[in-house]
Amino acid sequence: MQYLVTGGAGFIGSHIVDALLAKGHSVRAIDNLSTGLEPNLKAALKNPKFEFFKKDLYSEGEACIPHFKGVDVVIHMAANADVRFGTDHPRRDLEQNTIVTWQILEAMRLNGVKQIAFASTGSIYGEPEVFPTPENAPFPTQTSLYGASKLAAEGMISAYCHGFEMRSCIYRFVSCLGPRYSHGHVIDFVRQLKKHPEYLDVLGDGNQRKSYMHVMDCVNGVLLGLERATERVNVFNLGVDGSCTVRESIGWICETLGVKPELRFTGGKRGWIGDSPMIHLDVKKIEGLGHRPEHGILASVVDTVKFLIANEWMLE
Amino acid sequence: MQYLVTGGAGFIGSHIVDALLAKGHSVRAIDNLSTGLEPNLKAALKNPKFEFFKKDLYSEGEACIPHFKGVDVVIHMAANADVRFGTDHPRRDLEQNTIVTWQILEAMRLNGVKQIAFASTGSIYGEPEVFPTPENAPFPTQTSLYGASKLAAEGMISAYCHGFEMRSCIYRFVSCLGPRYSHGHVIDFVRQLKKHPEYLDVLGDGNQRKSYMHVMDCVNGVLLGLERATERVNVFNLGVDGSCTVRESIGWICETLGVKPELRFTGGKRGWIGDSPMIHLDVKKIEGLGHRPEHGILASVVDTVKFLIANEWMLE
Numbered sequence: 001m002q003y004l005v006t007g008g009a010g011f012i013g014s015h016i017v018d019a020l021l022a023k024g025h026s027v028r029a030i031d032n033l034s035t036g037l038e039p040n041l042k043a044a045l046k047n048p049k050f051e052f053f054k055k056d057l058y059s060e061g062e063a064c065i066p067h068f069k070g071v072d073v074v075i076h077m078a079a080n081a082d083v084r085f086g087t088d089h090p091r092r093d094l095e096q097n098t099i100v101t102w103q104i105l106e107a108m109r110l111n112g113v114k115q116i117a118f119a120s121t122g123s124i125y126g127e128p129e130v131f132p133t134p135e136n137a138p139f140p141t142q143t144s145l146y147g148a149s150k151l152a153a154e155g156m157i158s159a160y161c162h163g164f165e166m167r168s169c170i171y172r173f174v175s176c177l178g179p180r181y182s183h184g185h186v187i188d189f190v191r192q193l194k195k196h197p198e199y200l201d202v203l204g205d206g207n208q209r210k211s212y213m214h215v216m217d218c219v220n221g222v223l224l225g226l227e228r229a230t231e232r233v234n235v236f237n238l239g240v241d242g243s244c245t246v247r248e249s250i251g252w253i254c255e256t257l258g259v260k261p262e263l264r265f266t267g268g269k270r271g272w273i274g275d276s277p278m279i280h281l282d283v284k285k286i287e288g289l290g291h292r293p294e295h296g297i298l299a300s301v302v303d304t305v306k307f308l309i310a311n312e313w314m315l316e
Numbered sequence: 317m318q319y320l321v322t323g324g325a326g327f328i329g330s331h332i333v334d335a336l337l338a339k340g341h342s343v344r345a346i347d348n349l350s351t352g353l354e355p356n357l358k359a360a361l362k363n364p365k366f367e368f369f370k371k372d373l374y375s376e377g378e379a380c381i382p383h384f385k386g387v388d389v390v391i392h393m394a395a396n397a398d399v400r401f402g403t404d405h406p407r408r409d410l411e412q413n414t415i416v417t418w419q420i421l422e423a424m425r426l427n428g429v430k431q432i433a434f435a436s437t438g439s440i441y442g443e444p445e446v447f448p449t450p451e452n453a454p455f456p457t458q459t460s461l462y463g464a465s466k467l468a469a470e471g472m473i474s475a476y477c478h479g480f481e482m483r484s485c486i487y488r489f490v491s492c493l494g495p496r497y498s499h500g501h502v503i504d505f506v507r508q509l510k511k512h513p514e515y516l517d518v519l520g521d522g523n524q525r526k527s528y529m530h531v532m533d534c535v536n537g538v539l540l541g542l543e544r545a546t547e548r549v550n551v552f553n554l555g556v557d558g559s560c561t562v563r564e565s566i567g568w569i570c571e572t573l574g575v576k577p578e579l580r581f582t583g584g585k586r587g588w589i590g591d592s593p594m595i596h597l598d599v600k601k602i603e604g605l606g607h608r609p610e611h612g613i614l615a616s617v618v619d620t621v622k623f624l625i626a627n628e629w630m631l632e
Contacts, residue, residue, distance in 0.1 A: 152468030
C-alpha cells in the first residue's frame with residue numbers, strides 16, 4: 001500500500017512513518033520542518049520505499065497536490081499544535097489546521113484517494129461535563145482556537161466522506177509522550193529544572209488533571225483503527241484509561257531528574273486561557289477493536305524525561 | 317446602540333435591519349448582493365440611521381474592517397446558504413462561511429467589538445438520534461459541507477469569546493419562511509407548478525420530516541436572545557416545536573395555488589447528499605427566555621406561497 005503522512009517528520013508522524021515502513025508499505029511524507037525534525041527521519045531516509053517532501057501544506061498547497069497521486073491512505077498529522085499561545089497569532093490555527101485540512105481533502109478528491117486518518121484532539125471536548133468523556137459526549141463548546149480548528153477539520157472530513165464517498169478514521173488524542181517528544185509540559189519542566197533545579201514555575205494550581213499516552217501506543221491505535229474500523233466516518237478517542245494531576249507528573253519528573261525544587265504555582269484552575277482543568281477520555285470504543293495500550297501514564301512520563309536527558313540538544 | 321448586520325440585504329438579515337431600526341437603533345449592513353436583494357432594504361434606505369455597504373466579506377475582507385468601528389453588536393447573517401449543491405463547489409462554504417466568520421471575529425477584535433449574534437443551522441446536528449434535538453445533543457457527525465462550515469464558525473466564535481472576552485449568541489435555525497423568502501423547497505415547488513401545474517418533481521420519497529419557522533418569529537428570537545442571554549457563549553435552537561413531512565407541505569402549497577399535480581418522487585430517504593431525513597429541534601431553551609413563536613408551520617408555508625404569488629418576479 002502507498003501511504004502519505006503529513007507532518008511526517010514530527011513527533012508522532014515520524015513514528016507512524018517508521019511503523020508503516022516496518023510493515024513493508026511505501027510511504028511519502030510531507031513536512032515543512034517548522035516543528036518536525038529531520039533527525040526523526042534518519043532511519044526512514046535510508047529506506048528506498050520512503051520519499052520525503054519538504055513543503056508547507058498551506059502556502060505550497062498547489063505544489064503538494066501531485067504527491068497525492070497513487071496514494072491509498074492519507075495519514076494527516078500535520079498541524080499547528082501550539083494550544084497555549086493560540087491567541088497570540090489567531091490566524092495560524094485557521095491556516096495550518098482548518099484550511100490545510102480542506103486543501104488535503106481537495107487534493108485527495110482530485111487524485112481519487114479514498115481513505116484518510118486524522119489527528120484530532122481531546123481538546124475538542126472543551127470543558128466536558130462527563131468523565132471519562134466518550135466520543136458521543138454532549139455537543140461541546142470550544143474554549144481554544146486550536147480545538148476550534150480541529151473541530152472544523154473533523155467536520156470537513158466527515159462532509160467529504162459523505163459527499164465524495166471517502167472513508168475516515170478521526171482520532172481524538174490525549175497528549176502523547178515518549179521518544180522524539182518535543183513540546184509540552186514535560187519538556188517545559190525539564191528545561192526549567194536544568195536551568196534552575198531549585199525552583200519550578202507552574203501554570204495554574206497544579207491540580208489540573210491530564211491524560212497522557214505513549215507515542216507507540218498512539219501509533220498502534222492509529223494503524224489498528226484504519227485496519228479494523230468499518231463505518232464511513234469513524235471517530236475514536238485515543239488515550240489510556242486514566243489521568244494524573246500536574247502535581248503528580250511534576251513528582252515523577254523531579255524524581256527521574258533527582259531534584260527537589262520549590263514549586264511556584266501561578267494559581268487558578270486553568271494554566272492558560274483554553275486550558276482544560278480535566279482531561280480523561282473514554283477509550284472503550286478503540287479498545288473494542290482490540291487496542292491495548294502497553295504503557296501507563298507514569299511510565300510514559302519517565303520514558304520522556306529519560307529521552308530528553310539522553311538528547312539534551314532537544315532542550316535548547 | 318450601533319448594530320452591524322452582515323448579509324443585511326438577505327431574507328432574514330433585512331428583516332433584522334428593519335426590526336432594529338424600528339426600535340430606534342443605528343444600523344449598518346454589509347451585503348455582496350449575491351443572494352441578498354436591494355429591494356429588501358427599500359424602507360431601511362430611507363432611514364437616516366441606516367448605512368449600507370455593498371461589499372464581499374470574503375474577497376473585500378480588509379476593506380470591511382473600518383465598518384466595525386464603533387459597533388456595539390455584530391449580527392452575522394451572511395452565508396452561502398446553498399446546502400444542496402455544496403459538493404458542486406466545495407470551496408465556497410469554506411470561504412463564505414468559515415473564513416468570513418474568522419475575518420469578522422478579527423475585525424471585531426481589532427475594533428474592540430464585544431458582542432456577536434450568529435446564524436448557525438440545525439443542519440449542524442447531521443442525522444441526529446434524539447428528537448426533538450436539544451442543543452446539548454450527542455456530538456454529531458457532519459453530513460454536508462454547509463453544516464461543517466457552520467460548525468467551524470461556531471467553534472471559532474466560542475474560542476474568540478473565551479480568548480478575547482467577547483460574548484456570543486449562536487442560533488441554530490430551522491429553515492425560515494415568510495415575506496422576502498427567496499430560496500428553498502417552497503419556491504422550487506411554486507416555480508415548477510407555475511410552469512407545469514399538472515405534475516411536480518420531488519427529491520426523495522416525500523417522507524422527509526422538516527421544521528420551518530416564520531421569519532418574524534426568527535427575528536424576534538434573535539433579538540430576544542441578545543437581550544436576555546447571560547452566558548459568555550449562548551447556543552440556542554431557534555424554530556417551532558413541530559415538524560411536517562414534505563408531502564404535507566406540498567399539500568398546503570397545492571391547495572393555496574389551487575392545483576392538483578401528479579407527484580413524481582425521485583425516491584430515497586434523502587432528497588440529496590447531506591439532506592436530513594428528519595429535522596425537529598428542541599426549542600425549550602429559547603422559550604425559557606420567553607420566546608413564543610406566533611406562526612405555525614402550515615401558516616408559514618401558506619404565507620410564503622402568498623408572498624411569492626404577489627411577487628411573481630421572485631420566481632424568475
